[in-house]
Amino acid sequence: MQTASQKTVLRGSYVTFTGNPFVEDAASCFRHESDGAIILSDGKIESAGNAEIVLAHLSGEYDLHDYRGTDKLIMPGFIDTHVHYPQTQVIGAYGAQLLDWLNKYTFPAEGAFVDKKHADKVAEVFLSELTKAGTTTAAIYCTVHPQSVDAFFEVSEKFGTRMIAGKVCMDRHAPDFLTDTPQSAYDNSKSLIEKWHNKGRNLYAITPRFAPTSTHEQLEALGALRNEFQDVYVQSHLSENMKEIEWVKSLFPERDGYLDIYDHYNLTGAKSIYGHCIHMEDREWASMKERGTIAAFCPTSNLYIGSGLFDLERATIGKEAVPTTIASDVGGGTSLSMLQTMQEGYKIAQMKHFSLSAIRAYYLATRGGAEALGLSDKIGSIETGLEADLIVMDLKSTPLIDFRMENVDSIEDALFVQMIMGDDRAIQATYANGKKIYHK
Ligand code: GUN
Ligand code: ZN
Numbered sequence: 372m373q374t375a376s377q378k379t380v381l382r383g384s385y386v387t388f389t390g391n392p393f394v395e396d397a398a399s400c401f402r403h404e405s406d407g408a409i410i411l412s413d414g415k416i417e418s419a420g421n422a423e424i425v426l427a428h429l430s431g432e433y434d435l436h437d438y439r440g441t442d443k444l445i446m447p448g449f450i451d452t453h454v455h456y457p458q459t460q461v462i463g464a465y466g467a468q469l470l471d472w473l474n475k476y477t478f479p480a481e482g483a484f485v486d487k488k489h490a491d492k493v494a495e496v497f498l499s500e501l502t503k504a505g506t507t508t509a510a511i512y513c514t515v516h517p518q519s520v521d522a523f524f525e526v527s528e529k530f531g532t533r534m535i536a537g538k539v540c541m542d543r544h545a546p547d548f549l550t551d552t553p554q555s556a557y558d559n560s561k562s563l564i565e566k567w568h569n570k571g572r573n574l575y576a577i578t579p580r581f582a583p584t585s586t587h588e589q590l591e592a593l594g595a596l597r598n599e600f601q602d603v604y605v606q607s608h609l610s611e612n613m614k615e616i617e618w619v620k621s622l623f624p625e626r627d628g629y630l631d632i633y634d635h636y637n638l639t640g641a642k643s644i645y646g647h648c649i650h651m652e653d654r655e656w657a658s659m660k661e662r663g664t665i666a667a668f669c670p671t672s673n674l675y676i677g678s679g680l681f682d683l684e685r686a687t688i689g690k691e692a693v694p695t696t697i698a699s700d701v702g703g704g705t706s707l708s709m710l711q712t713m714q715e716g717y718k719i720a721q722m723k724h725f726s727l728s729a730i731r732a733y734y735l736a737t738r739g740g741a742e743a744l745g746l747s748d749k750i751g752s753i754e755t756g757l758e759a760d761l762i763v764m765d766l767k768s769t770p771l772i773d774f775r776m777e778n779v780d781s782i783e784d785a786l787f788v789q790m791i792m793g794d795d796r797a798i799q800a801t802y803a804n805g806k807k808i809y810h811k
Contacts, residue, residue: 377412377413378410378411378412378417378429378431378432378433378434379410379411379412379433379434379435379436379805380408380409380410380411380426380429380433380434380435380436381408381409381411381436381438381445381761381763381802382407382408382422382435382436382437382438382439383407383437383438383439383440383443383444383445383763384403384404384405384406384407384438384439384443384444384445385403385404385407385409385419385444385445385446385753386401386402386403386404386444386445386446386733386782386786387401387402387419387446387447387737387738387752387753387754388400388401388402388447388730388733388734388737388738388739388751388752389401389402389738389752391734391739391742392728392730392731392734393687393688393692393695393731393734393739394692397728397730397731397783400730400734401730401734403782404419404420404421406421406422406423406439407419407420407421407422407425407445408420408421408422408425408426409425409445409753409759409761410425410429410433411759411802411805412805413805414531414758414759414804414805414806415756415757415758415759415805416753416754416755416756416757416758416759417755418755419753419754419755436800436807438763438799438800441766442765442766442767442773442776443763443764443765443766443799444763444764444766444785445753445761445762445763445764446733446737446753446761446762446764447737447738447750447751447752447753447760447761447762448505448506448507448508448737448750448760448761448762448801448802448803449504449505449506449507449508449709449736449737449740449762450506450507450508450509450696450736450737450740450741450744450750450751451501451506451508451509451510451697451698451699451707451709451712451736451740452509452510452644452665452667452696452697452698452740452743452744453510453512453606453644453646453667453669453696453698453699453700454501454509454510454511454512454698454699454700454701454704454707455477455511455512455700455701455702455703456493456494456497456498456511456512456513456523456536457480457481457483457484457490457493457512457513457514457519458477458480458481458701458702458703459493459496459497459500459701459702460480460493460702461476461477461480461702462701462702462704462705463702463705464476464702467676468612468614468676468677468678469611469612469614469615469676469678469703470612470614470615470618472676472703476702477702478545478546478549480702481514481515481539481549482546482548482549484513484514484516484518484519484522485516485518485548487518487521487522490513490514490516490518490519490521490522490523491522491525491526493522494522494523494525494526494527495526498526498527498530498532499809500707500795501707502530502532502801502803502808502809503795503798503801503809504706504707504708504709504710504794504795504798505708505709505710505762505764505795505797505798505801506707506709507532507533507750507760507761507762507801507802507803508532508533508534508535508740508741508746508750508760509534509535510535510536510576510604510606510644510667510698510744511523511534511535511536511537511576512536512537512539512578512580512606513536513537513538513539513578514538514539514549515538515539515540515541515545515549515550515551516538517538517559517562517563519538520536520537520538520563520567521563521566523536524536524567524570524573527572527573528571528572528573530803530808531572531803531804531806531808532572532760532803532804532808533572533573533574533746533749533750533758533760533803533804534572534573534574535574535575535576535604535606535744536567536573536574536575536576537560537563537575537576537577537578537604537606538556538559538560538563538578539578539579539580540556540560540577540578540579540580540585540589540593541579541580541584541585542556542584542585542586542588542589543583543584543585543586544583544584545580545584551589552589553586553588553589553591553592554592556579556585556589556592556593557592557593557595557596560575560577560578560593560596561596561599561600563575564577564596564600564603568600568602568603569602572758572804574603574604575600575603575604576603576604576605576606576644577593577596577597577600577603577604577605577606577638578605578606578607579593579605579607579638580607580608581607581608581609581611581615581619582607582619582622582623582629582632582633583615583618583619583622587623590632590633590636590638591636593605593636593638594636594637594638595637597637597638598637602642603642604642604643604644604744605638605639605642605643605644606643606644606645606646607633607638607644607645607646608645608646608647609629609630609633609645609646609647609648609651610629610630610647610648610649610650610651610655611646611647611649611650611676611678611679612649612650612676612678612679613650613679616629616650619632627654628652628654628655629655630645630651630655630658630659630664631655631658633645633664634658634662639658639659639662639664640662640663640664641662641663641665641745642665642744642745643662643664643665644665644667644696644744645659645664645665645666645667646667646669646698646700647667647669647672647673647678647681647700648666648667648668648681648686649673649678649679649680649681649682650679651682651685656685656686656691656693657691659693659694660691660692660693663693663694664693664694665693665694665695665696665743665744666681666686666693666694666695666696667696667697667698667700668681668683668686668695668696668697668698668716668735669681669697669698669699669700669703669704670697670704670712670713670715670716670718670719671699671700671704671705671706671711671712671715672699672700672703672704672705673715673719674715674718674719675703675704675705676703680719680722680723681719682723683695683716683719683720683723683725683727684720684723684725687731694742694743695735695739695743696735696739696740696743696744697709697712697713697716697732697735697736697739697740698712699712706794707795708793708794708795709736710789710790710793710794710795710797711793711794712736713727713732713733713735713736713790714790714791716732716735717732717790717791728783728787729783729784729786729787729790730783730786732786732790733786733790737751737752738751738752739751758804758805759802759803759804759805760802760803760804761801761802762798762799762800762801762802763798763799763800763801764789764793764797764798764799765796765797765798765799765811766785766789766797768793768796768797769792769796771792772788772789772792772793772797775788775792776788796811798811799811
């Protein structure tokens, strides 16, 4: 039985998103409660709103977490839709573009995950850093080793976070120590789905790394698995780098371009997340739109591995818009902070003569991500009944930000300054499933 004393009340200013600012007028897409209270009970948001009204309905004892003051802002936890936890130790590897970067840095680092203890250790570091940066849900690539998935979900359960993750499948063009086969990819992925999918807050993603590292037979086997488990996720990479695209076309000459491979093998549509989508053809955008395939914009990675500039305007505006999300892509990306990710996203949009407003950027990193993933009834907003994944921002986390904030007079401006100047230091506290799991 739930007792009143188990409740937690977060008191302070909060912001949450209520609509899609790429479609509707931004002002009608968010709610800012300057004197707010959020009641957490049993891992969920029991109610939220103006403090006077909300607290009037609350009886009995509760734990008060007081974040009142102009330097704090509560909001939903961030959602990062594409990130590789085994690459935590190769962030910032020097001097290579995609295919060389994979061979030189990524594959050796992933090889070490044959050792479960190593996987345990990296999962722990990764999730500490991720939640310290305010991210409470992410779509995660593990390695080819099933134990890398066990390690990840075991640690995630400890944190109480809602995570999507999957075993990478590769049966060619990778070192022997990182390859599986069509049959073992199918069998191991299936066992992992049965073991982890929808157990607690864990969700599974069938994860062919990208078309060049899977044979036709492996893609076919994974498409069949997807057919058996229609509510699991799929994640992979698409059209990131020009050399990669040429290579893909030479490996699948019978298909009509890169995305058509995934379309053909039943690996697209709702709950299918494709990282990058940079060098896209019109018919590929049209297919994503028609099927509801999700694009993950990975700004720090676009720039760092030098792959190209995602066309955010094309992806999000107008009748041809596709489900679009924002992601770190660590270790190709350079930061787990969604604030830094938004900052680089803003710059990429600027380079393409499109402006990413704060309301749109934070929407992508919270409710927009949840909507694209089909999880908006669970996460991404501060609303009664949703799971209590929240962050408290410190709006004055450095002396310069503090000074800059003196010259801010709206919530939009405050949010914009944070996404341009802030990083993990701007996260005061992180809550997952109603519990405080990080405090600065
Ligand atoms: N394409 C295939 N594998 C990867 C990866 O690990 N990172 C990135 N950025 N692109 C990829
Ligand atoms: Zn990636």
